[in-house]
Amino acid sequence: MDFDKLDGLVPAVVQDDESGEVLMVGFMNRDALRQTIASGYATFFSRSRGRLWMKGESSGNRLAVRRLLVDCDEDTLLVKAVREGAGNVCHTGERSCFFRELVGAPVRLAAAGGRRKADGG
């Protein structure tokens, strides 16, 4: 793994191994990856807290890792996992952190850019 491109971190995409839903994206450093492998539970490096953080360590909504995939240039991980506990991965209570369409923002961005508006599609 190449941890040098992003100051010791790589993005780690968590995908539900059963539904295929993309649940969240976190960052791992080398220690977070080690701990993920050793424990079998997705563990990230929290940039805001400056420490390792096992997803669900307080809520119990852990992510049990089934498969770990690496991309072609070895700077990104794909974590195929199953949800434990209540099964909601997002701190808002949603199952996935990606529960909102980028609707308002694109229209504003497109308007500012003077190009055609994004109408979904």
Added chain:
Amino acid sequence: MDFDKLDGLVPAVVQDDESGEVLMVGFMNRDALRQTIASGYATFFSRSRGRLWMKGESSGNRLAVRRLLVDCDEDTLLVKAVREGAGNVCHTGERSCFFRELVGAPVRLAAAGGRRKADGG
């Protein structure tokens, strides 16, 4: 969108809107997001080339965006797209950039880690 956490960039996960397969992860800056919305094709900021890069601009293997989702804290994008051209997204010719299991590495990491030493690296 919060572009401040990562020096003007956000990770953008591309998921095949039909198969659910995670195809690649790139980075977008504000202009790449604008261009993605304006053109309807996934466009990234290439860190190595230091410029915007529409995926498939030379190969024709473009990613037509169907939906754009943003995560809970607005620092990551999920791009639901369909593959155009030959349909192979990875520059290696594979359909997805995530075509390899992290097999050797985890074993080595786990063995080397022993009791999960924190080496700050």
